[in-house]
Amino acid sequence: MHPVVKPALRRGWRDLNTVQFGMTPAQALTLGPVDTATGSFLELLDGTRGLELLRAQGPRMDLPGNQVDRLVRRLARAGLLDDARGGGPAADALREKREVMERLGPDLASLTLTTSEPGEALRRLAARRETRVQVRGAGRVGSVLAALLSGAGVGGVEVRDVGQVEPWDVTPGGLPAEAVGERREAAVRRIVRRAAPDRPPRRAERPRLSADTPCFSLVVLAPRDDVAVHAPDPVSAEPLLASGTPHLYAGVVEGTGVVGPLVLPGETGCAGCLQQHRTDRDPVWPRLVAQWRSGRKHRMTACDLALATTVAGLAAAHVLAFLDGRLPSSAGARWEVALPGLDWHARRVLAHPACPCGAAEKGKGEHTSGQGRSHETMAVHGPPEGSLHEAHAQRPAGTWRAHV
Template identity: 70%
Template sequence: MHPVVKPALRRGWRDLNTVQFGMTPAHAVTLAPMDTATGSFLELLNGTRGLPLLREEARRMDLPDGHADLMVERLARSGLLDDARGGGPAADTLRGSKEALDRLRPDLASLSVTTADAGDAIRRLAARRALRVQVRGTGRVGAVLASLLSGAGVGEVDVCDGGQVEPWDVAPGGLPADAVGERRDEAARRSVRRAAPDRPPRRGPGLPAVGAEPGFSLVVLTPRDDVAVHAPAPSAADHLVSSGTPHLYAGVVEATGMVGPLVLPGETGCAGCLDRTRSDRDPAWPRLVTQWRSGRRRQVRACDLALATTVAGLAAAHALAVLDGRLPSSAGSRWEVSLPGLQWHARPVRAHPACPCGAAERDREGRAPEDGAPHETMGGQRSSTAMGRKARAARPAGTWRAHV
């Protein structure tokens, strides 16, 4: 191990004996007591030395025997330590691609803030290169989202859509102006390729997908049709539910952006649950949806460029959380934001007892997680899935966490 104090967290002395790592309340950590000599020793934890050399340096600084090991252990326990050579073979391969790693260094730094174990950040980043995601719908939201996932290091981002690019599909980071008139899927694939840091191997080992459809770890549904955004047809995802493929909804309808729900089949509410719950609350809902779907189609739908880009960015962040083995707040919830107020609201998508997806049955059984731990609230859902267990395991130890 070559320990390095995570450089993404800014360091400052709160007083003569207390060091604070990080600025924001979500991630700031304090260590105390900390004397001046130990503070100087922290400067040596830059990834260039292994533990034997660090022990020698500590002796030269007249630090007590075992102090180097104790400090490394303490920093590791508080989630502040990384390993400059850790992460496994996939991480070593990524380090060998300097151009790709340089492109991804901001993403790596961000992952280091949100992971606890040394070497875990680059392991997760390298694992993305072996994953495949499909984005269905390449309008202003879908095309940008697909490029974001590719740029964040996802190895293969497949896009699925029909028709040709229209002038109103053009968006920075998505479909370019010179693609107007071309096949939509081909133009989107070029944007995805341009965004990729490199060309990683097409397939390979990575973080295991949760019951994924063969080849896809996640499917993101970003329909260009505003009715499909507001009232997603359950039949469009039936095969995803039956195959156990995680899928996420996102889009814009009438100046309102929507991200979610993230559907973990058999675990969280799906489009069928959403449709049945709405019908229970509003008897007119099925009649309205039928009219919306069969009514006269407008040529250009309301889709504000800045709002669409915002939705694409948030949806990409939720998708990456899933791919990294986390459980984002869109699991069983739908985030909505409307112009001009731009206040985000989370609306729960609860499992419906009449839906064949099986999520309600699991809720009724009230099963405890396999590891025997009590249910824990994460984004409004009980984290009893494998993703939930990974998310809990990835948290830094709370002993050193400071509220600032």
């Protein structure tokens, strides 16, 4: 282990004996009292020294070798340390790609803030390169979403859609103006390639996947049709439910942005559950949906550019959280935000007993995201002159893991 105090956490001294790591309430913690020897030793935790060298230098700073081990161990438990050489073989291979690491540096720094195990952040970043995500829909939301996922290091991003790029599809960060008239899939495929910090090694055993092949870590349904956003068709998701493929809904309808639900087949409410609950509350709901779906197609639907980009960004964040092994708050819920107030709120999507998805039968229809921080208080003792204490550890939330 080559311990390094997480560089993403800004450090400041609250007084002569107390140091604060982090600025925001979600991350900040204080350590104190910190004596001079311990404060100087913290400066050595920069990732350039292994434990053996740190043990050798400790006595020169009035820190015996056993105190060095205890301090490093407890700082790691507090979530303050990373391992500059940790993460396993895949992480080692990624470290060798200097340009890729420079591109993904901010993403890696962010991951260190949500992981507590030294070396875990780079391991998860490297694992993204082996995941495959399919985005169904290449409009203002889907194209930006696909580019974001690719730029964040997801190794396989496939986009499925039909038709040609229209002038109103052009979006900063998504489809460019020069793509108008091209096939949607071809245009977005080029965007995904350009956004990627690096193309991971191609696996010989991976064939090209069709739209219904259940070999994705996650499928995002981002339709350009606003009716499909507001009232997703349960039939279109049946192959995903049957194959156990997690899927997330996202889109814009009449000035309202929607992210969710994230459907974990057999565990959280799905599009069919959403439809059943709406019908229970409003018996004429199926009649309205049938009219919306069969009515005259609108040539131009309402899709505010800034709102669509916001939805794409939030959806991408939820996808990445899931791929990194966490359970985002969209599991069993739809996050909605409407113009002009732009107040986000969540609408729960509970499992419905009449839905064939089976989530209600398993009693997991109220699956929660595990939000919030789990804290552990510990004493991190320094040399006889002083000590460190009150270090709060953050633990990962969620247990559902994406398939690689």
